[in-house]
Amino acid sequence: MSYQIEQRDEQLRGTTARIMYDLHFDRASQHLVRVVMTVSDVTGATVTAVMPAWTPGSYKVRDYAGYQGNVEAFTVRGGVKTEAPFRWRDKSSVEITTNGADVVELHYVVYGFERTVRTNHINRNHAFLVPTATMMYVEGRMQEIHHVVLHHDQHAWPAVSTQLSEVVPPSERGVVLGALNYDILADSPLEIGNHLVRTFDVQGARHELAVASSQPVDIDWLAEQIRVIVNTEAAIFGSVPYDRYVFILQCYPNSYGGLEHARSSVNAVDPQALLETSKAKGLLALLCHEYFHLWNVKRIRPVELGPFDYTKENYTPMLWLAEGVTSYYDDLLSYRCGFLTQDEYLNTLSSEHLTRLMLVPGRFRMSTRDSSFLSWVKLYLQSPDGNNRFPSYYLKGGVVTMLLDLYIIDHTDGRTSLDDGLRGLWERYLQDPSRGLTEDECIAILERSTGVQLRDRLMQWLNGTTELPYAELFEPLGLKLLVEAETAPAITFGENRSFASVPAIRFTGLTVAESSGKVLVKGVLDGSPGQRAGIGIDDELVALDGTRVTGTKQMDQILAAAGDREVLVTAQCDGVVYSTTMSTAPVMKARLQKMDTMTSRQQQLFDRWLRRP
Numbered sequence: 001m002s003y004q005i006e007q008r009d010e011q012l013r014g015t016t017a018r019i020m021y022d023l024h025f026d027r028a029s030q031h032l033v034r035v036v037m038t039v040s041d042v043t044g045a046t047v048t049a050v051m052p053a054w055t056p057g058s059y060k061v062r063d064y065a066g067y068q069g070n071v072e073a074f075t076v077r078g079g080v081k082t083e084a085p086f087r088w089r090d091k092s093s094v095e096i097t098t099n100g101a102d103v104v105e106l107h108y109v110v111y112g113f114e115r116t117v118r119t120n121h122i123n124r125n126h127a128f129l130v131p132t133a134t135m136m137y138v139e140g141r142m143q144e145i146h147h148v149v150l151h152h153d154q155h156a157w158p159a160v161s162t163q164l165s166e167v168v169p170p171s172e173r174g175v176v177l178g179a180l181n182y183d184i185l186a187d188s189p190l191e192i193g194n195h196l197v198r199t200f201d202v203q204g205a206r207h208e209l210a211v212a213s214s215q216p217v218d219i220d221w222l223a224e225q226i227r228v229i230v231n232t233e234a235a236i237f238g239s240v241p242y243d244r245y246v247f248i249l250q251c252y253p254n255s256y257g258g259l260e261h262a263r264s265s266v267n268a269v270d271p272q273a274l275l276e277t278s279k280a281k282g283l284l285a286l287l288c289h290e291y292f293h294l295w296n297v298k299r300i301r302p303v304e305l306g307p308f309d310y311t312k313e314n315y316t317p318m319l320w321l322a323e324g325v326t327s328y329y330d331d332l333l334s335y336r337c338g339f340l341t342q343d344e345y346l347n348t349l350s351s352e353h354l355t356r357l358m359l360v361p362g363r364f365r366m367s368t369r370d371s372s373f374l375s376w377v378k379l380y381l382q383s384p385d386g387n388n389r390f391p392s393y394y395l396k397g398g399v400v401t402m403l404l405d406l407y408i409i410d411h412t413d414g415r416t417s418l419d420d421g422l423r424g425l426w427e428r429y430l431q432d433p434s435r436g437l438t439e440d441e442c443i444a445i446l447e448r449s450t451g452v453q454l455r456d457r458l459m460q461w462l463n464g465t466t467e468l469p470y471a472e473l474f475e476p477l478g479l480k481l482l483v484e485a486e487t488a489p490a491i492t493f494g495e496n497r498s499f500a501s502v503p504a505i506r507f508t509g510l511t512v513a514e515s516s517g518k519v520l521v522k523g524v525l526d527g528s529p530g531q532r533a534g535i536g537i538d539d540e541l542v543a544l545d546g547t548r549v550t551g552t553k554q555m556d557q558i559l560a561a562a563g564d565r566e567v568l569v570t571a572q573c574d575g576v577v578y579s580t581t582m583s584t585a586p587v588m589k590a591r592l593q594k595m596d597t598m599t600s601r602q603q604q605l606f607d608r609w610l611r612r613p
């Protein structure tokens, strides 16, 4: 089966298609899109149309057919349209009897009102469409050109942002867009509405930034940062492999996440992201991450991830490559872009990668490769005690990637780094874009292009459940990893007079949340003070040392004041009150830092690691 993800806009101009989707938005206020799917040049007694069960990049079976309204089928023969019999073959596919007609039409509505980067969201203000959740494919005809015709009020919704290519200029007939095949269509989300758009050229390609936000956004500032991201990432691979790329940014409360595509990415952040420096840095790292995926996972990809089976799980142990490598690079690229200073980058590695991984007991229970393989029922169906069961392949995969980069730099005296490995993988993609990588081939290419035998070490880290050998890998670059108790920040007032000493926050291993004056337990880490005290998920913490607890901040203060002393906990499980005692521990943090004195080799390798292009 051939697989093609590359498309240039000029390839679709003026084309015709025998598979078309007319999308109507007259019921947008009820969160519905009306789909008329027309299949022409039909041969054979039946046509089978299938709604995908999942969307690539988000490894969860979502059964999009569940959002689809009743299907009506018609055939057209000699210009006469008649209702056609059909049967459901399974939960997601319908088989239509053609009765010798050469055109088949399917009519259905799709309900979309879930605001994520991988689900439809339609209302009176806009439509964000995920093609796998909206457009069925025709079995046996996925390789053909597909057209999408948008029928919306072009005055109310003047902007359409998508990697799909324009077939003809917009007219009364609607906005006609096309894809060379269904895989490209499936990969092409659409934002339709009155969002802000900026276009600019960089690296010889057209870029669009589309921002859907109900709050004011400094889009020109953002476009300026994206220009830097494009140049910095293109510097690794030599150039950009597309004629046009679309950054879709959606701002809505409490969101953070993204989804990668071949010529676009969808990024979702809280509107606060552009008002606070620390959150803005998170947004820039997210943009770096999703954009990096256009190389790593959309093109350089595990053999299981393209071509896809859209009807069921596509298992791969290689999400360490897809997401682990990308997680390491997103912050590294933020640093290379100049969004982080060197100290800020080391702090980010310490707090967001090393400390977070230290708090995952599941890293001793499941390997990163297995966590990848089982992502469909682990990371994407996270149970509240997930952290005790497995490590995320993003988090541990990212730390493993950092160690791999340091290992390569050390073993070549700085002549190569993981960047060279990526370039090797990229050259392999250019030689044969239709075929993904087996793990074996991927590692062979990394070895060849960096000149380092790394297979055994890498597989040990990816298959292992013991602690990673940090000290051994950090030392050659003059780095040391300290795990130390967090101390209370010194507080001063007036002219540097020290404030009454405020004790440091304590570690319980409990994740807690406040709900109408109650403190509820949402997670309990294995081996932690909370677990030893016998506290369970969903229990309510009622009182500490006899004082009623009404909020998490107050709880932290009581525990901080108690310090090492045992605390009497009054809690409630399922309506039954119980008492227990808990001895909390200091909060431990991983801190990666430069050694005070470095040899010249250490300094040279460290500088090599963090050199900016």
Ligand SMILES: [Zn+2]
Binding pocket: 289, 290, 293, 322, 323, 326
């Ligand atoms: Zn990712």
